[in-house]
Amino acid sequence: MIHFVVLISRQGKVRLTKWYSPYSQKERTKVIRELSGLVLNRGPKLSNFVEWRGLKVVYKRYASLYFCMCIDPEDNELEILEIIHHYVEILDRYFGSVCELDLIYNFHKAYYVLDELLIAGELQESSKKTIARLIAAQDSLVEAAKEEANSISNIIAQATK
Template identity: 60%
Template sequence: TTASFPQQGDRGFPSAAAAPAGRAPPRPRPAAAMQFMLLFSRQGKLRLQKWYVPLSDKEKKKITRELVQTVLARKPKMCSFLEWRDLKIVYKRYASLYFCCAIEDQDNELITLEIIHRYVELLDKYFGSVCELDIIFNFEKAYFILDEFLLGGEVQETSKKNVLKAIEQADLLQEEAETPRSVLEEIGLT
């Protein structure tokens, strides 16, 4: 007896007719494509916002106000997921800050919770036990860490070590640029 391997068109391989001529097969969906992320305090003060979908400032303010009120009104023992408009809201409270993300209905809430947790871990590593004041007074670093971690609402780098290394390198470049140099050093004579 001879072994028969699946040929194109058999059940084991997709047929050439599976994708329309001239079109690439559909791109697989990411595990969680975030629409936006909000950080706000227990008092409802917005501390950080990152939008991955184009919206007017008026719409952003309306969404922010509505979500802050909704999340703050929920009891601590309630589920961290809620359906809102045509999105799912995933939130988690760490100390005095709420981290709130909006994802599409078919996206995975648990992955989004992990993304929130990973961001908090990155902030903790960088600031050494992050607190609300760190976010207030170093908001540009909080945004930079988020941008190194997420790109377009999707995880770009899963390694905490790599994210922190990129931030450390950027800090060194910034320190180097801020260090005063003599005129001779500027023109390369020393």
């Protein structure tokens, strides 16, 4: 099981977090501080797996972001690396060569993609095409809602003149 997902920039800024195990806000802050210090200070030639607090942290660096997932000690690290890569490929397909700014300004979409990929710390959907179709459907719903809100506000504006 995946306990949490954290995306950290090379400067140590947290760009995305998703918690699948219960942690208090104080614990979350401490975990992020420890994890960022642990991952950012590791050399590039070292393994992408770290034993931490009786758990394993699997991470992978893509451009300026570290994608970190904390798993149970008996879980398969290579499978988690594949899940991280799968998530990055889906983000790349959606944003067209995803970068850190895409995640900063469209964090809600990055969360939506992650929610389509993982549920309760387990892989839900492995098909990129299915996830892309679901995201496109969600985007069309959002656009339809925006158009409806604009038309309603136009009607109200005309009625109050």
